[in-house]
Structures are given as C-alpha cells and as structure tokens.
Amino acid sequence: MKKAIILLISLLLLTAGCSVTEGEPSVPIEPSAAAEDVGVPSPDPSLIPPPSPLPSLLPSPEPPPEPEPTVITIQFAGDILLHDSTIENAKIGDGMYDFKPFFEVIRPWIGGDLALCNMETPVDVHGGNKNVIGYPRFNAPFEILEGLEYAGFNHLIHANNHVFDQKLAGLQATLANFARAGFSHTGTYADEESFNTPTMLDVQGIQIGVLAYTDAVNGLENLIPDSVRPFAVRRFSSNSLNSLPKMAEDIAALREAGAEFVIVSLHWGAEYVDKPTQTQQEIARGLAEAGADAVMGGHAHCVQPIEWHEREDGSKSLIMYSLGNFLSDQSRRNDPLHKTQYGMLVSLTVTKTPEGDVFLGDCTVLPTLCARNEEDRYTLLPQPNPGDAAVAVSMFGETTADWGNRAYEHIQKIVGEGFLS
Numbered sequence: 467m468k469k470a471i472i473l474l475i476s477l478l479l480l481t482a483g484c485s486v487t488e489g490e491p492s493v494p495i496e497p498s499a500a501a502e503d504v505g506v507p508s509p510d511p512s513l514i515p516p517p518s519p520l521p522s523l524l525p526s527p528e529p530p531p532e533p534e535p536t537v538i539t540i541q542f543a544g545d546i547l548l549h550d551s552t553i554e555n556a557k558i559g560d561g562m563y564d565f566k567p568f569f570e571v572i573r574p575w576i577g578g579d580l581a582l583c584n585m586e587t588p589v590d591v592h593g594g595n596k597n598v599i600g601y602p603r604f605n606a607p608f609e610i611l612e613g614l615e616y617a618g619f620n621h622l623i624h625a626n627n628h629v630f631d632q633k634l635a636g637l638q639a640t641l642a643n644f645a646r647a648g649f650s651h652t653g654t655y656a657d658e659e660s661f662n663t664p665t666m667l668d669v670q671g672i673q674i675g676v677l678a679y680t681d682a683v684n685g686l687e688n689l690i691p692d693s694v695r696p697f698a699v700r701r702f703s704s705n706s707l708n709s710l711p712k713m714a715e716d717i718a719a720l721r722e723a724g725a726e727f728v729i730v731s732l733h734w735g736a737e738y739v740d741k742p743t744q745t746q747q748e749i750a751r752g753l754a755e756a757g758a759d760a761v762m763g764g765h766a767h768c769v770q771p772i773e774w775h776e777r778e779d780g781s782k783s784l785i786m787y788s789l790g791n792f793l794s795d796q797s798r799r800n801d802p803l804h805k806t807q808y809g810m811l812v813s814l815t816v817t818k819t820p821e822g823d824v825f826l827g828d829c830t831v832l833p834t835l836c837a838r839n840e841e842d843r844y845t846l847l848p849q850p851n852p853g854d855a856a857v858a859v860s861m862f863g864e865t866t867a868d869w870g871n872r873a874y875e876h877i878q879k880i881v882g883e884g885f886l887s
C-alpha cells in the first residue's frame with residue numbers, strides 16, 4: 467500500500483512537470499550561456515588543433531570541362547573515270563575486279579572526317595559486271611566502289627556529263643549500287659521526292675549540306691523519260707549567270723533545313739584548259755556570296771586555280787575551280803605534260819565553336835599523280851614535296867619521281883603559292 471502511494475505521488479509530480487511547458491514556446495539555450503551558467507571556461511580556440519582531414523574514398527569533384535570546339539577535316543578529290551585500260555588492269559578473274567591496289571600508296575593520305583570525290587561513270591548497270599566498258603558511254607565494275615571505300619572516301623558526287631550514259635535503268639542501278647556499297651551520294655535522284663530531300667551529312671555534330679550540279683549530260687537527256695528528267699540530275703548553265711538565282715535559292719533552302727556548312731559541286735566548263743572563264747568565276751563567287759562555303763569543280767580533266775573568297779562580313783569560302791582527274795587514264799592523249807594524270811586532294815579544316823559558329827580553317831593541297839607504267843599498272847601517287855618519290859617505277863621511259871616532280875611543279879604553278887607545302 468505504501469509503495470502504491472509513493473508511485474501515485476511520483477506520477478502526479480511527473481504529470482505536473484510536463485504540464486508546465488506544454489503550450490509554451492521552447493527557448494533554445496545558447497551553448498556558451500549554458501557553459502557560463504555552470505562555470506565551465508570556454509576553451510582557447512588557439513589551443514584547439516585543426517581537424518585532420520579525413521581520408522576520402524571519393525575523388526575530389528573536378529570542375530566541369532570547358533566546352534571544346536569541334537574541328538573536322540573535309541577532303542575533296544576530282545573525277546573518277548574508268549577507261550578500258552584501267553578496267554582491264556583491275557581484272558582478277560571472269561567478271562571479277564580489284565581496284566584496291568590502285569589506292570594502296572595514297573590511302574594513308576585520305577583520312578578526312580568527310581572525303582568526297584566525283585564518281586563520273588555509271589556502275590555495274592546490268593549486275594554481275596556484265597558489259598563493263600570505258601569511253602564513251604561508261605559502265606564501271608562494281609568493285610570500283612569497294613576500291614573508293616578502301617581508299618577512304620565516304621561520299622560520292624554524282625552530277626556529271628556521264629550520268630545518262632546507260633539510260634534511266636543504268637542510273638537507277640548505279641544509285642542502288644551506291645547504296646549497296648554503303649555510300650551516301652549527291653547529284654542524281656531516282657524520283658522527285660529524293661530530288662527534293664536535302665543532302666545533309668552529320669559530321670561530328672556539324673551539319674553539312676551538299677548540292678551538286680552539272681552543266682551537260684552529253685546530249686543524252688532524251689534517253690530519260692519526260693516524267694523523270696527534271697528530277698534525275700541537277701542542271702545549271704555555266705555559260706551565263708541565268709542559273710545563279712535558282713542555285714542561291716537551293717543554298718538558302720539547305721541552310722533553312724539546318725546546314726551549318728554548305729558544299730556545292732559544279733561539273734562544268736571546257737576540258738583540258740588550265741583556267742576557268744570569267745563567267746565561271748562570277749558563278750562561283752556568286753554562290754559563295756549566296757552561302758556556299760566550299761565550291762568543288764570538276765570535268766576539265768586538269769587542275770585549275772583555287773581561291774579564297776572573302777565576304778563583306780569577314781567570313782570566307784573556298785573555291786576550287788577544277789580538282790582535275792583523280793583516277794583516269796587519258797595519258798595517251800597527245801600531251802607531253804600528261805596533265806590529265808595530275809590531280810589534287812584538297813584538305814580543309816572546319817571548326818564549330820561551342821557557341822555554334824562554324825568557320826573555315828586551313829587548306830592544304832596534296833598534288834596527286836595517277837601513274838601508269840609500261841605494263842599498264844595503275845597507282846595513285848601522292849606528291850607531297852618536290853623530289854619525293856613515293857614509288858620509283860619506270861614509266862614512259864621516265865621514273866615516277868621525274869613525273870611526280872613535274873606534277874608538283876605544274877600544280878604549284880596553277881594553284882599558286884600558299885596552298886602546297
């Protein structure tokens with residue numbers, strides 16, 4: 467009974483204690499005041515050792531990286547023309563060809579993020595390499611595409627005077643073969659829809675638009691049905707400025723579709739001449755003003771000048787009037803210089819800043835020589851410096867070193883100082 471009374475009193479006291487603070491705001495006690503109240507002296511801060519850092523298992527966080535500009539290289543080569551002797555030289559069996567050896571020496575030089583050349587001829591239009599043939603109405607073996615891929619090219623220009631050589635069926639088969647070989651391409655189209663679909667290439671995040679035009683189809687347009695003809699290939703006039711407004715519209719449409727860099731290929735002009743006409747210069751510069759960043763010309767079978775075009779706002783574009791033949795054999799022409807065998811591999815750097823500005827950088831020209839020896843063996847030879855002989859084989863009574871030196875000197879004379887090493 468006594469225990470019960472003590473327990474009851476204890477419970478009453480506890481309940482009373484609780485009820486004192488209930489409903490009242492609690493007042494926090496300052497630690498220093500509390501310490502003074504109980505008479506404990508504050509420690510002298512100078513005597514407290516600094517806390518030793520605890521070993522961390524996590525790497526210290528790094529500052530976010532500065533956004534870097536993107537720099538890519540675009541490479542431009544000229545015409546791929548397969549004459550009978552060239553085709554014959556690549557033959558390895560019945561209906562079988564191998565063009566890879568042609569590119570063995572030069573392929574280390576072709577490593578651009580984007581590498582373009584003009585595939586001048588129809589390719590394997592009947593399937594199985596039936597009736598392959600050279601000049602004048604070409605039909606190249608399928609393996610040329612494997613050779614170009616092996617060389618390092620990854621986009622084909624296909625607007626030129628030979629696109630109708632094998633009629634509409636030949637054009638359609640060629641386009642199917644490009645796709646089968648994994649090549650994107652610009653210039654010819656199977657239908658109106660693809661004609662109106664812009665060629666846009668995403669190269670390391672830079673949107674590159676491509677347009678390709680030819681000023682001639684060797685008078686073969688009547689081989690193409692009326693319903694298809696307007697969309698089969700992009701045409702233009704190189705004798706007047708009449709096509710310029712429409713081409714400027716095409717460039718504007720490409721920009722509208724998101725192109726940050728625009729390449730325009732022009733297959734044009736007179737053959738075997740070293741200079742463009744005044745009209746050609748006006749067209750190229752007009753296209754540059756309209757927004758073309760690079761103009762790549764072809765068809766002359768020899769190289770022509772290169773120039774920077776500067777716009778009023780300080781931006782510039784690169785005009786290559788003719789890149790010459792890249793792979794061909796017109797060396798039997800009555801030309802002691804054999805300049806149809808000289809070409810250029812032009813490398814251009816393009817930069818995109820983190821802010822999204824895209825501009826052109828350096829441009830270098832590698833002279834090339836499509837060499838043929840007495841046994842009709844073909845090799846693409848880079849000629850990076852005068853005196854450098856990539857392969858020393860005898861050719862037409864000369865060594866390739868002699869011929870290569872002449873190619874270098876000729877191209878240096880045509881394109882001027884500043885582009886060659």
Ligand SMILES: [Zn+2]
Binds near residue numbers: 586627628
């Ligand atoms: Zn041509």
